[in-house]
Amino acid sequence: MPAGFALPHRGWLFDLDGTVYRGEALIPGADDAIAALRAAGRRVAFLSNKPLQTRADYARKLTRLGIETGEDDVINSSLVLARHLARLDGGAPVFVIGEPPLIAELRAHGFEVRGDHRVRWVVIAFDRTFDYAKLNTALQAVRQGARLIATNPDRTCPTEDGEIPDCAGMTAAVEAVTGRTVEVIVGKPSPIILEVALARLGVSARDCVIVGDRLETDIVMGKRLGLATVLVLTGITHAGDARIADTAPDLVVSSIRDLVR
Amino acid sequence: MPAGFALPHRGWLFDLDGTVYRGEALIPGADDAIAALRAAGRRVAFLSNKPLQTRADYARKLTRLGIETGEDDVINSSLVLARHLARLDGGAPVFVIGEPPLIAELRAHGFEVRGDHRVRWVVIAFDRTFDYAKLNTALQAVRQGARLIATNPDRTCPTEDGEIPDCAGMTAAVEAVTGRTVEVIVGKPSPIILEVALARLGVSARDCVIVGDRLETDIVMGKRLGLATVLVLTGITHAGDARIADTAPDLVVSSIRDLVR
Numbered sequence: 400m401p402a403g404f405a406l407p408h409r410g411w412l413f414d415l416d417g418t419v420y421r422g423e424a425l426i427p428g429a430d431d432a433i434a435a436l437r438a439a440g441r442r443v444a445f446l447s448n449k450p451l452q453t454r455a456d457y458a459r460k461l462t463r464l465g466i467e468t469g470e471d472d473v474i475n476s477s478l479v480l481a482r483h484l485a486r487l488d489g490g491a492p493v494f495v496i497g498e499p500p501l502i503a504e505l506r507a508h509g510f511e512v513r514g515d516h517r518v519r520w521v522v523i524a525f526d527r528t529f530d531y532a533k534l535n536t537a538l539q540a541v542r543q544g545a546r547l548i549a550t551n552p553d554r555t556c557p558t559e560d561g562e563i564p565d566c567a568g569m570t571a572a573v574e575a576v577t578g579r580t581v582e583v584i585v586g587k588p589s590p591i592i593l594e595v596a597l598a599r600l601g602v603s604a605r606d607c608v609i610v611g612d613r614l615e616t617d618i619v620m621g622k623r624l625g626l627a628t629v630l631v632l633t634g635i636t637h638a639g640d641a642r643i644a645d646t647a648p649d650l651v652v653s654s655i656r657d658l659v660r
Numbered sequence: 661m662p663a664g665f666a667l668p669h670r671g672w673l674f675d676l677d678g679t680v681y682r683g684e685a686l687i688p689g690a691d692d693a694i695a696a697l698r699a700a701g702r703r704v705a706f707l708s709n710k711p712l713q714t715r716a717d718y719a720r721k722l723t724r725l726g727i728e729t730g731e732d733d734v735i736n737s738s739l740v741l742a743r744h745l746a747r748l749d750g751g752a753p754v755f756v757i758g759e760p761p762l763i764a765e766l767r768a769h770g771f772e773v774r775g776d777h778r779v780r781w782v783v784i785a786f787d788r789t790f791d792y793a794k795l796n797t798a799l800q801a802v803r804q805g806a807r808l809i810a811t812n813p814d815r816t817c818p819t820e821d822g823e824i825p826d827c828a829g830m831t832a833a834v835e836a837v838t839g840r841t842v843e844v845i846v847g848k849p850s851p852i853i854l855e856v857a858l859a860r861l862g863v864s865a866r867d868c869v870i871v872g873d874r875l876e877t878d879i880v881m882g883k884r885l886g887l888a889t890v891l892v893l894t895g896i897t898h899a900g901d902a903r904i905a906d907t908a909p910d911l912v913v914s915s916i917r918d919l920v921r
Contacts, residue, residue, distance in 0.1 A: 531825065575833075
């Protein structure tokens with residue numbers, strides 16, 4: 400008997416950490432759920448705000464955990480930033496507060512990544528190598544007219560050892576010393592990342608589901624653009640969270656596994 | 661004939677950079693003006709928001725430029741922070757986002773300066789060695805209950821090579837990732853630094869003048885506490901600045917030299 404699904408939609412977007420896996424461990428049944436969706440002809444892609452790994456890294460991790468995935472099925476904030484900036488100012492010289500995978504993605508999209516302030520854009524990301532010298536280069540760039548764009552708005556990133564500072568720390572430092580506000584943040588809950596994902600799946604918003612563990616990003620963004628929204632309780636949000644009723648996802652399931660009947 | 665002064669007050673507080681010197685160059689006549697005030701029995705001290713040098717460093721610099729000064733006549737944000745925190749939580753373990761002169765001042769005041777997050781306070785300052793590891797330690801400390809205090813609110817610091825990021829950058833990064841607001845900023849325009857200065861001079865606010873080049877710190881703070889205020893035009897504020905009329909210093913002079921007739 401073929402599997403039945405909780406929702407009839409053709410496109411399925413899955414958040415990664417807290418939804419498909421937690422750290423290095425697959426959420427039990429995630430592999431079977433994804434396999435069943437694919438076998439039924441549903442289109443599946445994965446969404447992440449993290450610019451720390453390449454899409455190929457995420458694809459390899461998913462494959463290693465039992466969900467065979469190519470890098471084109473992974474949409475992260477690095478890719479989305481590079482695509483969005485390519486439309487705004489293709490090939491521009493940029494200074495990057497970010498790690499090598501983001502720099503590689505920008506170079507692959509034709510940007511001139513520079514180490515000094517003679518740029519048209521300062522790209523701000525989650526950067527574990529952030530330091531005063533980078534902050535100063537960003538300031539000098541802005542004083543000469545450079546504009547600001549960032550990958551994601553997250554304050555902290557959960558890791559197996561606890562939360563660590565995320566992109567909001569770098570963004571706030573640059574905004575404070577320059578007196579400017581970042582013009583665009585492409586990651587969740589921005590519609591920009593969702594539009595890239597829908598284009599990848601080739602489905603409309605109303606024919607797509609987003610499945611995630613964070614109310615303020617995955618669910619809020621999905622509702623705003625008219626997707627069906629599914630909250631899983633395997634990540635940061637717990638069943639007793641009063642905000643669940645306020646945010647009102649279309650479906651709340653204890654795990655990704657419950658999407659397949 | 662003895663010198664005449666623009667104002668009759670007994671206490672005189674001088675901002676340093678932009679008022680007494682600019683970078684390594686004395687403002688012409690500053691040495692004579694200070695010498696005349698001292699010769700007439702006026703009490704003189706110097707105020708700086710910068711925690712990058714020790715008070716002894718500032719005293720040596722002033723002496724080298726022709727204004728003989730002991731370190732007790734210099735009040736900077738490091739000293740004021742150490743004194744203020746000593747009253748709030750004397751001897752507490754602290755983590756410092758700051759440079760060695762601030763750390764030395766805190767140790768001299770009896771604080772246990774630690775390199776990890778097991779502290780009761782995170783001290784935030786202008787720190788040219790700021791990096792992600794420090795930001796992360798601050799986050800972990802706050803998550804375990806540590807409180808936040810900062811030296812100064814300045815966005816940027818003018819140098820001979822242009823403006824560079826100041827304490828506001830470090831403060832904003834910590835506030836963004838922790839979700840907390842710094843409880844106390846001791847430097848100008850806080851009344852805290854002014855109270856330490858008045859105590860040092862042994863004069864009341866109404867018997868004291870503050871002389872500085874910044875409307876939003878020197879002049880605003882002086883007016884708020886009832887000091888006489890003198891704006892000099894040798895620093896960041898120029899004669900045509902529309903904010904001069906709004907802030908309304910008691911006296912505007914082109915240079916510190918004009919204080920002595």
